[in-house]
Amino acid sequence: MNFNQLRTLRPDLAFIAHWVAADAHVLDLGCGDGVMLDYLRSDKACSGYGVEIDDDKIPLCIGRGVSVIQQDLEAGLAIFADNAFDTVLCLSALQMMKDVEGVLRDIARVGREAIVSFPNFGYWPHRLALLRGRMPVSKSLPYEWYDTPNLRCATIPDFEQLANEVGLEVLSCVALDDGRPVSLLPNWRGSLAVFRLKKR
Amino acid sequence: MSIGTVSPQTLHFSTPLQLQSGATIADYVLMYETYGSLNAAHSNAVLVCHALNASHHVAGMYAGDPKSAGWWDNMVGPGKPLDTDKFFVIGVNNLGSCFGSTGPMHPDPQTGKPYGANFPVVTVEDWVHAQARLADALGIGQWAAVMGGSLGGMQALAWSLLYPERLRHCVVVASTAKLSAQNIAFNDVARQAIMSDPDFHGGDYYAHGVVPKSGLRVARMIGHITYLSNDDMAEKFGRRLRDAASTGNYQFGFGIDFEIESYLRYQGDKFSEYFDANTYLLITKALDYFDPAREYDGDLTKTFAATEAEFLLVSFSTDWRFSPVRSHEMVRALVNNRRRVTYAEIDAPHGHDAFLLDDARYHGVVREYYARVWQQIEQSEQQSGRQTVPVSPRNAGVAA
Numbered sequence: 001m002n003f004n005q006l007r008t009l010r011p012d013l014a015f016i017a018h019w020v021a022a023d024a025h026v027l028d029l030g031c032g033d034g035v036m037l038d039y040l041r042s043d044k045a046c047s048g049y050g051v052e053i054d055d056d057k058i059p060l061c062i063g064r065g066v067s068v069i070q071q072d073l074e075a076g077l078a079i080f081a082d083n084a085f086d087t088v089l090c091l092s093a094l095q096m097m098k099d100v101e102g103v104l105r106d107i108a109r110v111g112r113e114a115i116v117s118f119p120n121f122g123y124w125p126h127r128l129a130l131l132r133g134r135m136p137v138s139k140s141l142p143y144e145w146y147d148t149p150n151l152r153c154a155t156i157p158d159f160e161q162l163a164n165e166v167g168l169e170v171l172s173c174v175a176l177d178d179g180r181p182v183s184l185l186p187n188w189r190g191s192l193a194v195f196r197l198k199k200r
Numbered sequence: 201m202s203i204g205t206v207s208p209q210t211l212h213f214s215t216p217l218q219l220q221s222g223a224t225i226a227d228y229v230l231m232y233e234t235y236g237s238l239n240a241a242h243s244n245a246v247l248v249c250h251a252l253n254a255s256h257h258v259a260g261m262y263a264g265d266p267k268s269a270g271w272w273d274n275m276v277g278p279g280k281p282l283d284t285d286k287f288f289v290i291g292v293n294n295l296g297s298c299f300g301s302t303g304p305m306h307p308d309p310q311t312g313k314p315y316g317a318n319f320p321v322v323t324v325e326d327w328v329h330a331q332a333r334l335a336d337a338l339g340i341g342q343w344a345a346v347m348g349g350s351l352g353g354m355q356a357l358a359w360s361l362l363y364p365e366r367l368r369h370c371v372v373v374a375s376t377a378k379l380s381a382q383n384i385a386f387n388d389v390a391r392q393a394i395m396s397d398p399d400f401h402g403g404d405y406y407a408h409g410v411v412p413k414s415g416l417r418v419a420r421m422i423g424h425i426t427y428l429s430n431d432d433m434a435e436k437f438g439r440r441l442r443d444a445a446s447t448g449n450y451q452f453g454f455g456i457d458f459e460i461e462s463y464l465r466y467q468g469d470k471f472s473e474y475f476d477a478n479t480y481l482l483i484t485k486a487l488d489y490f491d492p493a494r495e496y497d498g499d500l501t502k503t504f505a506a507t508e509a510e511f512l513l514v515s516f517s518t519d520w521r522f523s524p525v526r527s528h529e530m531v532r533a534l535v536n537n538r539r540r541v542t543y544a545e546i547d548a549p550h551g552h553d554a555f556l557l558d559d560a561r562y563h564g565v566v567r568e569y570y571a572r573v574w575q576q577i578e579q580s581e582q583q584s585g586r587q588t589v590p591v592s593p594r595n596a597g598v599a600a
Contacts, residue, residue, distance in 0.1 A: 025538070047538060055561050058544050059568040067510075069531060069543045079532045 006039045011179020012117065012192055013039070016091065019115055019172075019196050020044060024086035027110060029073055029103075030093025032057055034066030041066070048085065051077075073103055080110040088114040092192070095119060095150045105166045113198050114168065120175060120193040122155035127188075140191035156187040159195060168197040202269065203277040203284055206260030208233050208300060211337055217295075217330055220489075223320035227309055230334050231300030232256045232292040235276060236284035238339070241584070243577050245288045245340045247331060247367075248276060249348030249355035252423070252483050253475060255299035258291035259284070272349075274558045281567035286574050287344065292334055294327045294355075296483065298476035305406060305476055315478075317403025322482060324351070324490045328358045332366070344573055347371035349555035350522065351483070354490045357530075361492050364508040369573050371566070373514045374555035376526035377500055377533075378491040383521065386426055387484040390419035394477045403478050412477045417468035419480055424467050429518035429551030437463060500533035510540040512569045514562060516554040517547045542569065 007014035013036050020026060022044045028037050031050025034057075040046035050061055050068040061068035069079065074097055088111030090103070095118045097103045107114045119140040120126075126136035135145040143150065154162075160170055175182045175190020182189040210231050216224045233256045238245060248258045250271065259276040262268045276282045276289055293301040296319060304319035311318075335343070346359040346367045353375025360370040379387070394400060397415030401408050428436075437460040441448065456462045496502040511534055515527035524545050534541040544565040548554040554562070 049535060049541075055547070058542075058561075059564045062542055062565065062568040062572060065572055067540045067542050069535075069541070070545045071543075079528055079535060081532075081536055084535070 001035070001039045001042050003039070003043060006035065006043075007179075009035060012176055012194075013091065015174070015176060015179055015181065016089075016115055016117065016194060017044070020046060020087050020089075022046070024048075025084070027051065027080065027085040027088045029077075029088065029090040029107070030096070031061065031066065031068060031089075034061035034064045034068060036089065036091065037061075037066045038064040073097060073106075074099055076102075077106040077110055082109055083112060085111045086113065087111060089116075090114065091117045092119070095152045095154070098151060100152050101162060101166065104162060104168070108167050108197075108199050111199070113171075113196070115194065115196050116159070116163075117176075117192055117194040118152075118154060118159065119150065120156055120187065120190050121153040121158075122187040123177075123191045124188045138191065154193075156190070156193045159193060163195060163197055167200050169200045171196040171198050201278050201280075202273055203235050203260040205263050206233055206235065206257075206270070207262065208256055210300065211334060213330075213333055213337075215333075217326070217333075219320055219326045220323045221321050225295065225302065225320060228295060228302035228330070229300075230292055230295070230302075230330060232290055232334060233258065233260075233270075234291075234338075235259055235289045236287055238288040239577075239581075241581060242339055242341065243344060243580065244286065244574075245290065245335075245338075245343050246282060247335070247343050247346045247359075248272065248282070248289055248291050249327075249331070249346065249352035250291065250294065251348070251350040251352045252487070253471070254352075255297065256291040256293040256301075257299070258289065271556065274556075275563070275566065281563045282347070282570055283567075283574075287570070290334075290338070290340075292331055294322070294483075295330055296322045296479060296486075298474075298479040303476065304403070304478035304482065314404075314406045316406060317478065319478060319482065321485055321489075323486050324354045324358050325362060327486070328355055328362055331355070331359075332363055335366070341366065343367040343369075344577060345369035345371055345570070347373070348375070349373040350375055350552065351487055354487075358490075358492065360507040360509045360511070361503065364506055367509045368576070369512065369569075370507070370509040371512045371514075371569065372527075372530070373566075374516055374519055374522055374552055375513075376522040377493060377503075377530050379488055380526075383426075384488050386422055387488055390422050391481050391484055393418035393422070394480060397477075400477065403481075405477070411472070413472040416472040416475060416477045416480060417465075419477075420471035420475070421464045421468040424464060426521045427551060427553045429520065429549060431518060432550050432553075433460060435549070500529060501536040504530075504533045504537050504539065507534070507537070507539055511542070512566070513541065513543045514555070514565060515543075515545050516550070516552070516562075517545060518549055519552045519554060521552040 024046045026046045026048035028050040088107045129136035174194045175186030176192040216226045254271040257270045259270040259273045278285045293299045304315045308315045346356040348356045353372040356370050394415035397412035399410040400412040440459045442462045493500045493503040513527050515524040531543045546562045
């Protein structure tokens, strides 16, 4: 898979892929169908593993030639040793965790760097929905309040605070909208928050 | 679709095989079956290793016996997850077995009498060395994959450690890198049941014209309990009484009251009709002894440093014999060595036996994995400019 194919398929991942160094050993937590690792392996010579719990996604990863490990992130990342990875990815998955802090601490333990993305609850249509008295339903939060797998709602400053608490230094933070970075008023105009973090 | 009618072949080996125990087997026969065709590059061969009570008869059926389907017929065949339209699949019966390869019921060349208790104790590693000789004879320098479930998975693991360069993929299903104390305990109870049967005669029951049937039957009943999950047993049998329809009452005796008793006794009886007691002892010992990390002070990471293959590991959530935790240990060791490993944990209710059953998620994973293996074969064929036209294995340097 080349960069253009990734950009067509997942513009958010295409943006994030720039932050992963060539030849890096990568752990992709909640790797889904394995598209990111597929790209990183074929275009940037990265190695590593995906972790995914969904039965339906495992064969898709295998089909892409991605080494996938079927595991519940919340059951811990005990399979992985300290500092085993150059980069740990946790993309649009953290908000589904019950124990966000525990998973984030594990990310800090197994990786030297991490890239974490999540839907930004501070995105202006979400704020507007709340002002109107309703829970937000948008492209980035496409579920109703009663059926959403997204257990945790956070804004950009919220996450920054937790990252600092678990020993991760924020190298950069970018808010994306439709896969494009937003520089003006990111916590208002960005639907997806992306953090590049380094272990302190 | 099943592969249809198949027939076993034998190969005689006259070079002595040195065993892990220090003993040797001077002369032996291996019985095997093959399915599909070996390609010109000899790059599409897959070895399927059998578990405790199975054999070389992996897939298909024997002429005139429609009930003789191979033990992994749902996995191996045309269009099956391990597709014999693409791969050349080999099943081989291990030494010490009672299904055709040299075993305790065969004559010891030194005495002319059946080996009986004198058949040397064989290990998983010994089996793999014997399988390697079969591969040599069939002209297979490197397997596309070695695959097995349970004890068969241990053989696949042993291949990856003993002959790392001779397999590209290692498929290990419902297995473990070593038995737990509980596993060994169950095995020993089974062995004690056999050895304390008065018809056992120290293993030389062949000379007495008897078989330690009641011991073998109990051994099988114990084993069978460990293959099923508690939930599966509860659902299949519960506390149902066997003759509930007629009286619905307890018998207040020691006959068969419950359905589970009836089922286990039936399984035990059936098993004792066809399985050899000495083989049962040998194979349970091979299970007990398997522990490749032993020479590395139990460090599985150091053990797996020797491997070169890519791995697929599969476990089943309700398997308490070789639970998912056993697979996690192997995955961790492989990840520590940065080996390519895929691990699927199938949420299935059937306990250890699940590896033999038809489960869409499980088979989907294996199917997709072999599709990748096949893709790699095609890519390397294209790179080397070879044709992928299959040739008959008879033309491929087989010594019969």
